[in-house]
Each structure stands twice: as structure tokens, then as C-alpha cells.
Amino acid sequence: MIINEALIDLNTALDTKEAVIRHLAGLAKKEGRISDLEKYVEAALHRETEYSTAMGFGIAIPHGKTSAVTEPFLCFAKVDSVDWNALDGNPVDLVFMIGVPEEAGTAHLKILASISRKLMKQDFRDSLRNVTSNSELIQLLQNSDLGI
Numbered sequence: 001m002i003i004n005e006a007l008i009d010l011n012t013a014l015d016t017k018e019a020v021i022r023h024l025a026g027l028a029k030k031e032g033r034i035s036d037l038e039k040y041v042e043a044a045l046h047r048e049t050e051y052s053t054a055m056g057f058g059i060a061i062p063h064g065k066t067s068a069v070t071e072p073f074l075c076f077a078k079v080d081s082v083d084w085n086a087l088d089g090n091p092v093d094l095v096f097m098i099g100v101p102e103e104a105g106t107a108h109l110k111i112l113a114s115i116s117r118k119l120m121k122q123d124f125r126d127s128l129r130n131v132t133s134n135s136e137l138i139q140l141l142q143n144s145d146l147g148i
Helices: 017-030 037-050 107-119 122-130 134-143
Strands: 008-012 054-056 063-065 073-082 092-100
Touching: 008 017, 008 134, 017 037, 017 073, 017 092, 037 063, 037 092, 092 107, 092 122, 107 122, 122 134
Parallel strands: 008 073, 063 092
Antiparallel strands: 073 092
């Protein structure tokens, strides 16, 4: 599965997007999804310099496509309030992070599109904000027909 309980942190007390990306990449590294932490973080941060991955509604979806990713992954974090340079000017409190291997073609775009569509719905965003355990989040994602 692209996400598991070890790739989720519901109590992230970090205050910058770089710190959040680095933290979530560390979870993916621990799970064997990333071979080179710095290379992945660099790819994800480079993507942020092109344009912010904040989509509004308090949500960011940073992503990195690099040979440092050994297996596709999706991480999730609830954060207090992080400035992610969102177009709507609002801070981020929910972060999904995607990682795919360089040779994965457009796999990250399919994951991104699936999540983005669902995140447009207020009830889904509310449900994400209200989860209290990693297993509850997994259940919510499985029941949401995301195809991940």
C-alpha cells in the first residue's frame, strides 16, 4: 500500500515547510521507501521553488520524483500552522507528501489528481482534520475511493 500508519504523523510540531518535508521524508526513509534522504528532500524543495504546492483550504501536497525513491509513498501530517506560500494566503494545517521513483512516469500526477479531487470537498477536509489515530486516517482514505 502506498501509505501505512508509519507514514502518518498527526501531531507534527514543526513550523516551516522545509522542516515538515524533511520530517515526512524521514518517515519514508525509515520505512525503506527512500534510499537517500537528502536527495529526496532536495527534489521536493526544488519543486517548491517552481511554485508552491499549497492548494488552498489549509492543505499542501509537496512531492518529489527522484531516483532516491525506491517505492512510491504517500505521507500525511497534521501541523499547527505553517506558512506554505499559499495563493489564498492561509497557513497550512494538513500535508500530504508524495514520493515516486524517477522512472515512474506520471504516477505522481495520478496520485496528486486523485487526492486533489477529494480535497475539494469540505466534508473530506473536515474528516481529515478530525481523525484522532493513524488507523482512523487509513480507514478514511480506504473508504474514500482514492484509488491509492
